Amino acid sequence: MGVGWDNPNVFNIATLNNSYSEIKKRQEIGRGLRICVNQDGQRVYDALNVAESDRINQLTVIPNETYETFVTQYQEEIKSVYGSTNAGAGLSHSHKGIPADEVSFKRNTSSEIDKAFRKYWNALAQKTEYTMSFDEDNLIAESAERINKIEIPDFVIEASSFLINAITEEGQNDTFQGSEKVIQKSTFTPLDLIEEISENTGVSYNTLFKIISRLNNLDQMIKNPPRFIHEASVIIRDVELNEMIRGLDYQITGESYPFDFNDFVKNISNKGFVETPHKGVFDKMLVDSDVERDFSLDADKDAEVVCFLKLPSWYKIKTPIGNYEPDFGLVMKRKSLKNGSESEFYFVIETKGTNDINDKKALKESEIYKIRCAMKHFQKLGLEVQYKAPVKEFSYFKTEADKIINAKM
Numbered sequence: 001m002g003v004g005w006d007n008p009n010v011f012n013i014a015t016l017n018n019s020y021s022e023i024k025k026r027q028e029i030g031r032g033l034r035i036c037v038n039q040d041g042q043r044v045y046d047a048l049n050v051a052e053s054d055r056i057n058q059l060t061v062i063p064n065e066t067y068e069t070f071v072t073q074y075q076e077e078i079k080s081v082y083g084s085t086n087a088g089a090g091l092s093h094s095h096k097g098i099p100a101d102e103v104s105f106k107r108n109t110s111s112e113i114d115k116a117f118r119k120y121w122n123a124l125a126q127k128t129e130y131t132m133s134f135d136e137d138n139l140i141a142e143s144a145e146r147i148n149k150i151e152i153p154d155f156v157i158e159a160s161s162f163l164i165n166a167i168t169e170e171g172q173n174d175t176f177q178g179s180e181k182v183i184q185k186s187t188f189t190p191l192d193l194i195e196e197i198s199e200n201t202g203v204s205y206n207t208l209f210k211i212i213s214r215l216n217n218l219d220q221m222i223k224n225p226p227r228f229i230h231e232a233s234v235i236i237r238d239v240e241l242n243e244m245i246r247g248l249d250y251q252i253t254g255e256s257y258p259f260d261f262n263d264f265v266k267n268i269s270n271k272g273f274v275e276t277p278h279k280g281v282f283d284k285m286l287v288d289s290d291v292e293r294d295f296s297l298d299a300d301k302d303a304e305v306v307c308f309l310k311l312p313s314w315y316k317i318k319t320p321i322g323n324y325e326p327d328f329g330l331v332m333k334r335k336s337l338k339n340g341s342e343s344e345f346y347f348v349i350e351t352k353g354t355n356d357i358n359d360k361k362a363l364k365e366s367e368i369y370k371i372r373c374a375m376k377h378f379q380k381l382g383l384e385v386q387y388k389a390p391v392k393e394f395s396y397f398k399t400e401a402d403k404i405i406n407a408k409m
Contacts, residue, residue: 007031008034008036008037009036009037010031010032010034010059011032011036011058011059011060012059012060012061012062013028013029013032013059013060013061013062014061014062015061015062029059029061032059032061033059035057036056036057044056044057045057101267101268101269102265102266102267103265103266103267103268103273103284104263104264104265105263105264105265105266105273105282105283105284105286106263106282106283106284107261107262107263107281107282107283108277108280108281108282108283108307110307112306113279113281113306113307116306116307116331116333116344117261117281117307117309117331118259119344120307120329120331120344120346121257121259122256123346123381123382123384123385124315124329124346124348124381124385125256125257125258125259125315126252126253126255126256126381127252127253127255127256127257128250128251128252128253128317128318128377128380128381129250129251129253129318130248130249130250130251130318130319130320130373130376130377131248131249131251132244132247132248132249132320133247134243134244134247135243135246135247136207138243139203139207139236139239139240139243140207140210140211140214141214142239142243143211143235143236143239144211144214144215146235146239147211147215147217147231147232147235147236148214148215148216148217149217150217150220150228150231150232150235151217151220152220152221152223152224152227152228152231153223153224154183154184154223155183155184155223155224156181156182156183156184157181157182157184158179158180158181158182159179159180159181159182160176160177160178160179161176161177161178161179162174162175162176162177163175163177184223185222185223187222188221188222188225190212193212193221193225193229194208194209194212196229196233197229197232197233197236200229200230200233200237201233201236201237201240202240203236203240211236237365241365241368241369241372244320244369245369245372245373245376248320248373248376249376250376250377250379250380251380252380252381257314257315260312261281261282261309261312266286268286272286272287272288273285273286273287274287274293274296274297275300276296276297276299276300276308277300278300278301279299279300279301279302279305279306279307279308280296280300280307280308280309281307281308281309282309285300285309285310286310287310289351291351291352291353291392291393292310292327292328292351294393294394295328295349295351295391295393295394295397296308296310296328298393298394298395299328299330299394302394302398304332304333304334305330305331305332306331306332306333306344307330307331308328308329308330308331309328309329310327310328311325311326311327311328311329311348313325317370317373317374317377319369319370319373319374320373321366321369321370322366322370324370324371324373324374326348326349326350326374326387326389327349327350327351328347328348328349328350328351329346329347329348329349330346330347330348330349331344331345331346331347332344332345332347332401332405333345334405343408345386345401345404345405345408346384346385346386347385347386347387347388347397347401348374348378348385348386348387348388349387349388349389349391349397350371350374350387350388350389350390350391351390351391351392352367352389352390352391352392353392354390354392355390355391355392355393355396356390357371357372357389357390359390362390363390367390371389371390374387374389375387375389386401386404388400388401
């Protein structure tokens, strides 16, 4: 008889065999990542500034190769789901108790880079707060208009009939009697429709009742309710997004992020950074993807780039769906052919797997929304800082930057 004891305080996991069950590994990691409890069953939390040697809530994994790969991939999955590089637990590596994979990030000693970066940061560091107005009537009217255009194909099944003549050791002997295509119908109460769409969109029942009351194509819904609900939900979320962006406004608060850029050490594998000795504000650049890696390498060798950096995780832009952390800050310099004067141009870049903000296959809804919020934020900062998003390749950014620079010179 298998009886388990749920131990709330798991601090070490040592893998003695090769397990290929992802569910089992998730369960093990999940138990180890719980906040520990004291003898009274109360949660014990670490202070935010606790030294690593004094940290209580730390899970040590002594992995084999497959387990280490899983832990790394699991951490990246958490970051992707929550849309933040700070999501999930921090990872550190050690070998026989000695920290491993420690990488030093040092400020570039170039006086030109330091001067350009300080001027850039003064323009970028201004904080903003947002206000938002929402027109429910517009949401109802536009959603109803677009949902009324939904057309659902008939849900058809083909029913076939066979007469079984005999069943022998060799198999089944039967005679085909014919087939017929049948259009399927379903029943679905209005309340079920309202509830399903509300769960998918977050829109209140009262608002959805007003939208549904304007629909004249409920016959399409009866053909295939799940598909109709999906398409209607996509439309409502899109209208909701556009309406929220329309009523969004940013105001400069008068506060600024500090100039806090010192040398630091990070426990990270070779995949987590790239060397940027020429144009980087630091000699190395933290990267979260191949897109960021390629962008950094190309920017570091571009003659017109003065300096660039991966913006720190504490640089955040507030949006109605959570804080947004842009990727790169970059300064370019261009010399005028007319009078020989040189001008600097400031950019913030969000790198993604596409150059098209409407590419919903490559971008999540939350990513599109945050990018569009950031556009309004940087518009409020003024023309000095240009925001480009999304950007897949440095070459695309350079082409877009050329358009902006040529228009100003």
